[in-house]
Amino acid sequence: LxxxxxxSRHYVDRLFDLDPQKVLQGVIDMKNAVIGNNKQxxxxxxxxxxxxxxxxxxxETSSTELRTECAVVLGSLAMGTENNVKSLLDxxxxxxxxxxxxxxxxxFIEACLRCLRTIFISPVTPEDLLYTDAxxxxxxxxxxxxxxxxxxxICQIFSHCCKGPDHQTILFNHGAVQNIAHxxxxxxxxxxxxxxxxxxxxxxxxxQVSMTLVNVSVDxxxxxxxxxxxxxxxxxxxxxxxSAKCLTSMCRAGAIRTDDPCIVLKTLPCLVRMCSKDRLLExxxxxxxxxxxxxxxxxxxxxxxxxxxxxxxMLADYFKYPSSVSAITDIKRLDHDLKxxxxxxxxxxxxxxxxxxxxEDIRKKIIxxxxxxxxxxxxxxxxxxxxRLAAVRCLHSLSRSVQQLRTSFQDHAVWKPLMKVLQNxxxxxxxxxxxxxxxxxxEFSPSKEPxxxxxxxxxxxxxxxxxNLALRVNGIWALMNMxxxxxxxxKSDILRGLSTEQLFxxxxxxxxxxxxKTLGLLRNLLSTRPHIDHIMSTHGKQIMxxxxxxxxxxxxxxxxxxxxxxxxxxxxxxxxxxxxxxxDDILQKIKxxxxxxxAKLQLAAMFCISNLIWNEEEGSQERQDKLRxxxxxxxxxxxxxxxxxxxxxx
Numbered sequence: 001l002x003x004x005x006x007x008s009r010h011y012v013d014r015l016f017d018l019d020p021q022k023v024l025q026g027v028i029d030m031k032n033a034v035i036g037n038n039k040q041x042x043x044x045x046x047x048x049x050x051x052x053x054x055x056x057x058x059x060e061t062s063s064t065e066l067r068t069e070c071a072v073v074l075g076s077l078a079m080g081t082e083n084n085v086k087s088l089l090d091x092x093x094x095x096x097x098x099x100x101x102x103x104x105x106x107x108f109i110e111a112c113l114r115c116l117r118t119i120f121i122s123p124v125t126p127e128d129l130l131y132t133d134a135x136x137x138x139x140x141x142x143x144x145x146x147x148x149x150x151x152x153x154i155c156q157i158f159s160h161c162c163k164g165p166d167h168q169t170i171l172f173n174h175g176a177v178q179n180i181a182h183x184x185x186x187x188x189x190x191x192x193x194x195x196x197x198x199x200x201x202x203x204x205x206x207x208q209v210s211m212t213l214v215n216v217s218v219d220x221x222x223x224x225x226x227x228x229x230x231x232x233x234x235x236x237x238x239x240x241x242x243s244a245k246c247l248t249s250m251c252r253a254g255a256i257r258t259d260d261p262c263i264v265l266k267t268l269p270c271l272v273r274m275c276s277k278d279r280l281l282e283x284x285x286x287x288x289x290x291x292x293x294x295x296x297x298x299x300x301x302x303x304x305x306x307x308x309x310x311x312x313x314m315l316a317d318y319f320k321y322p323s324s325v326s327a328i329t330d331i332k333r334l335d336h337d338l339k340x341x342x343x344x345x346x347x348x349x350x351x352x353x354x355x356x357x358x359x360e361d362i363r364k365k366i367i368x369x370x371x372x373x374x375x376x377x378x379x380x381x382x383x384x385x386x387x388r389l390a391a392v393r394c395l396h397s398l399s400r401s402v403q404q405l406r407t408s409f410q411d412h413a414v415w416k417p418l419m420k421v422l423q424n425x426x427x428x429x430x431x432x433x434x435x436x437x438x439x440x441x442x443e444f445s446p447s448k449e450p451x452x453x454x455x456x457x458x459x460x461x462x463x464x465x466x467x468n469l470a471l472r473v474n475g476i477w478a479l480m481n482m483x484x485x486x487x488x489x490x491k492s493d494i495l496r497g498l499s500t501e502q503l504f505x506x507x508x509x510x511x512x513x514x515x516x517k518t519l520g521l522l523r524n525l526l527s528t529r530p531h532i533d534h535i536m537s538t539h540g541k542q543i544m545x546x547x548x549x550x551x552x553x554x555x556x557x558x559x560x561x562x563x564x565x566x567x568x569x570x571x572x573x574x575x576x577x578x579x580x581x582x583x584d585d586i587l588q589k590i591k592x593x594x595x596x597x598x599a600k601l602q603l604a605a606m607f608c609i610s611n612l613i614w615n616e617e618e619g620s621q622e623r624q625d626k627l628r629x630x631x632x633x634x635x636x637x638x639x640x641x642x643x644x645x646x647x648x649x650x
Contacts, residue, residue, distance in 0.1 A: 008033075008043040015052045020063065023056070027069040034076050041080040050077070050091045058096055068108045071100065075115035078122070085122040093119065094129050098136055106146055113143075113153040120157050127161040137174045144179050148188045155180060155194035162201040172209055176202060181218050184226050189236075196230060196242045199223075203249035210253035213246075224250065228262050231270045237279070241286055244270045248294040258298045268294065268301060272308045275351075277317045278324050281337045281344060288315070288347035292354040299358040306355050306362045316369050318348035342384045349379055349390035353397040363401045373412040380417040385426065392421060392432045399439035406446060415440055415447040419454050427468050434463055434474035441481040452482070452490065461497040469511055476506060476517040483524035488534060491525050495535065500542045507546050512559065519550075519562040526566060532573035540579050543570070544586065551589050557598050564593060564604035571611035580612065581623055587630060594635045599644050606639075606650045 011033060014026030030049070034041050044050075056062050057070040074093060077084050093115075100112040119125050130136065140157070143150045158180075162171055176198065183195035203209045216223045230243035247267040250256045256263060271294065273279075274287020295301040305311055322341035323334055352372075356363040366372060376398075379391025395414065398404055409415075418440070421433045437456070440447045460482070463475025479494055495503075506518040522543070526532050536543065543566075550563045567590065570576045580586055593605035609632060613624050627633075642648045 008040060009047060011044060012047045012049050012052065015049065015056065020066065024063070024066045024069065027053070027056070027066065027073055031069060031073045031076060034073065038080045041077050041084055045077060045084060045087045050074070050088060050093070054091055054093060054096050057100060064103070064105045064108055067100070067103075068105070068111045071097070071108065071111035071115050075111065075118050078115060078118040082122060082124045085119055085124050088119060089125060098133070101139060101143065106150075109143065110147065110149045110153070113150055113157070117153040117156050121160045127163050127167065130157065130161045131167065131170060137170060141174055141176070141179050144183075148186065148191050151183055151186065151191045152188070152194050155183065155191070155198045159194065159197040159201050162198075165206060168202055168204075168206050168209060171202060172206075172212075177209065177212055177216060181216050181223065184223070184230075185218055192230075193236075193239055193242070196227075196239065196246065200242050200245040200249070203246055203253070205249065205252070207253040207255070210250040210255040213250060214255045224256060224262055228266050231266050233273075237274075237283055240270055241274060241283060241290070244274075245286075245290050248290050251294060252297075258301055263294070263301070264304065268305055269308060272305060272311050272314075275311060275314055275318075276309070277314070277321050280324055281322060281340055284318065284324075285340075285343045285347045288318070288351040292347070292351040296354045296357065302355050302357060302359055302362060306359075306365065312352075312355065312362075312365050312369055315348045315351060316372075318344040319371075319375055342382065342387050345375075345379060345382070346384070346387045346390040349376070349387070349394040353390070353393040356394075356397040357400075360401055360403065363398050363404060367398060367404055367408050373408050373414070377412055377414060377417050380421050385429070388421065388425070389429050389432065392418075392429055392436060396432050396436040396439070399436045402442075402444060405439065405442065406444065409440065410446045413447075413450075415451050415454075419451065419456070419459075422459055427471065430463075431468070431470045431474065434460075434471060434478060438474060438478045438481055441478050442484075448482070456482070457490075457493050457497045461494075461502070464498065464502060464506060469514070472506075472509065473511070473513050473517060476514060476521060480517050480521040480524055483521055485527070486524075488531050491531055491535065494521075495525065495539060500539065503542070504546060507550065512556065515550075515555070515559055516562060519559065519566060522546075523562065523566050523569060526569040526573075529573055532569060533575045536570060536573055536576035536579055540576065544579055544583060548585060548589070551593075557600060560593070561600050561604050564590075564601065564608060568604065568607035568611050571608050574617075577612060577619075577623070580608070581626065587627075591630060591632060591635065594632070594639070599647055602639070602647055603650060606636075606647075609636075610650070 011026065011030045014029075015023060017023050017026065030044065034044065053070045053074055057067050057074070059067075062070075074088065074097075078088055097112045097116050097119075101109055103109060103112075120127070120130065140154050144154055158171060158176065162168055180195050180198050183191050184199075186192050186195070199213065203213060213223050218226060224247065227243040227246050230239050231247075232240070244267050247256065247262060248271075251258060251260075251263050251267070258264075268291070271287050271291035274283050275291070277284075279287065291305060295305050322337040322344055352366050356366050376391050376395050379387055380395070382388055382391070395418070399409065415437075418433060418436060421429060422437065425433065437451070437460075440451060441456075442448075457479070460475045460478045463471045464479070466472050466475065479498070483491055483494055503518070506514055509515055509518070525535055526543075547563055547567055551560065567580065567586070571580055580590075590605050590608045593601045594609070596602055596605070609627065613627065614620055639647050639650075
C-alpha cells in the first residue's frame with residue numbers, strides 16, 4: 001500500500017498549494033488520473049483527498065471553475081466501488097452537494113447534480129437522505145427547468161429515491177406530476193426515459209397518483225396516449241417496458257379499465273413480447289413480473305395472456321435458458337445470467353400463479369407444460385427465499401383446481417415439500433403455504449391422509465396462536481377442512497391439539513373471519529350422531545358456554561346463523577340433546593330467534609326445534625311437552641302465515 005500510495009500522494013499534496021491556479025491544475029490532473037481507474041480512486045480516498053475536495057467545493061473564495069472540477073472528481077470517485085461511496089457518505093458529501101445547488105452557476109449545479117445522481121443510485125446510499133430537509137425537494141423541482149442535464153439527473157434521483165408510499169406522497173405533493181409530465185415529450189431521449197421511470201415509480205401501487213395521471217395532458221395529448229406511443233416496437237426496449245409498467249399501475253389502480261384497448265391491445269402484448277427468449281434476462285424478468293401484476297385479479301386478461309404468443313410454453317424456457325441467444329457469445333454476460341437465473345425462475349412462477357388464478361383450462365395447460373410439477377417441487381426447496389415464495393404462490397394457484405388436487409398433486413406427493421416449507425419459514429411464505437395446505441385438506445383431496453400422518457394437526461394448532469391474522473385464519477380454516485367428514489379420532493385429536501382455552505380465544509377473536517372459521521370448525525366437528533354425542537360428553541359444558549357467549553354478543557347475522565346451526569347439530573345428537581333441553585337459557589334464545597326479524601336466523605332456530613322433536617326418538621314426548629309449554633307452538637302457528645315460502649314450509 002505504501003508504495004502505491006506514494007505515487008498518488010503528489011495529487012493530494014497539490015490540493016494544499018497556496019497558489020489557486022496550481023490547486024485548480026492539481027484537481028484537473030486528478031480528474032484525468034481517476035477516470036476509469038478504480039485502484040487510483042481507492043488510493044486517493046485512503047490518502048484523504050475527499051475531505052479536502054469537499055472543503056474546496058464549499059469555500060466561498062474558491063473560483064466557480066475549481067468548485068465545479070471538485071464536484072466532477074467527487075462524482076468520478078463515486079463511480080467506483082460501493083466502498084468508495086461509503087467513504088464519501090462518511091465525509092457528509094450529500095449536504096455539501098445539496099448546498100452547492102444554491103449557487104447561481106449552471107455548470108456547477110449540473111456537476112453537483114451529476115455527482116448526487118451517482119451517489120443516490122448506489123445501493124449503499126439511504127434514500128431518506130434526500131428527504132431530511134423539506135426545502136430540498138422544492139428546490140430540485142425548481143431546477144428542473146434549467147437545462148436538459150438538470151432534468152435528466154433530477155428525474156434519475158427521484159426515480160431511485162422513491163421507495164414506498166411515503167416518498168411517493170412527498171414527491172406528489174411537491175408537484176412532481178405537473179413538473180415532470182412535459183419532459184415526456186423532450187427532444188432528449190435520456191430525459192424522456194428518466195421522466196418515464198419517474199412516473200413508473202410514482203404510480204406503482206398508488207391509486208392517488210394513478211388517478212391523477214389519467215387526466216394530465218401534454219401538448220393536447222393525454223398521458224395514457226403518450227405512454228402507448230412509447231410502447232411501440234420501434235422504441236428502445238427499456239422505454240417499452242417502463243411505459244408498460246406505468247399503464248399497468250394505472251390499470252391496477254382502476255384509473256384505466258381492464259378492457260380498455262390500451263391495455264388489451266397494447267400493454268398486454270408488449271409485456272408478453274418481453275418474455276421471449278430473445279430478450280435479455282432482466283427484460284424477461286421485469287416483463288413477466290409486470291404481466292403477473294397486470295393480470296393478477298382479472299380473469300379475462302388471464303385468458304387473453306394465456307393464448308398470446310404461446311406464453312405458457314414460452315415461460316417453460318425460463319427454467320432452461322437463462323441467456324438469450326444473442327448473449328451466448330458474450331462470456332461476461334453468460335456468467336452474469338447464470339448467477340441470476342433464479343430471478344427468471346421466480347418471475348416464471350409468479351406469472352404462472354397469476355395465469356392460473358381462476359381458469360380451470362389454463363391451470364390444466366400449465367400443469368401439462370413439461371416437468372411443471374417437478375419444477376414447482378424443486379422451487380419449494382431452493383435457497384432463494386424469493387423463489388420459494390413464488391413457487392408456493394404458483395402451487396397455491398394451481399391447488400384451487402379439484403381436478404389437479406386429485407391427479408397431478410397426488411402423483412408428485414406435493415404435500416411433502418409443502419409440509420417441509422411450513423416448518424420454519426418466514427411469515428410471508430407461511431401465509432401462502434398454509435393457504436395451499438387448506439386446499440390440500442379438502443375432503444376430496446387424496447393428500448389429506450398422508451398430511452395428517454405427518455403431524456399437521458400440531459402445526460395448524462400452533463398457527464392459530466400466531467400474532468399474524470392471515471396465519472390465524474389459515475390455521476383454523478385448514479383445521480375446519482380437516483374436520484369435514486373426518487373420523488372420530490381425527491376430530492378428538494383436533495380438539496386435544498387446540499385446547500379449550502384456545503378455542504375460546506378464537507371465538508372471542510376481534511376478526512370476524514377467524515370467528516366464522518372457528519364456528520365452521522365446530523360445526524364440522526359436531527356432525528354425525530356418534531361424534532356429536534362423544535364430543536358433547538367430553539366438551540359439552542364448554543361448547544354450550546361458547547354458544548351462549550356468541551348468541552348474547554354483538555355479532556353479525558352470518559355469525560349468529562352459523563352458531564344456531566351448531567346448536568341444531570347438537571340437537572341432532574342422541575344424548576347431546578339433553579344439554580339443550582336442560583338449559584332454559586339456551587331454549588329461550590332459540591325461541592327469541594324464531595321471532596327475529598331476519599328469516600335466515602328464524603330458519604336456523606327452527607332447525608334446532610325440529611331436531612329436538614322427532615317422534616320416533618326416545619323421550620320425544622317430554623321434549624314436545626316442554627316446548628309446547630314454552631309457547632313454541634304459538635310461534636309456529638304465526639310463522640305458518642308468513643309471506644316467506646321457506647319459513648312457511650318449515
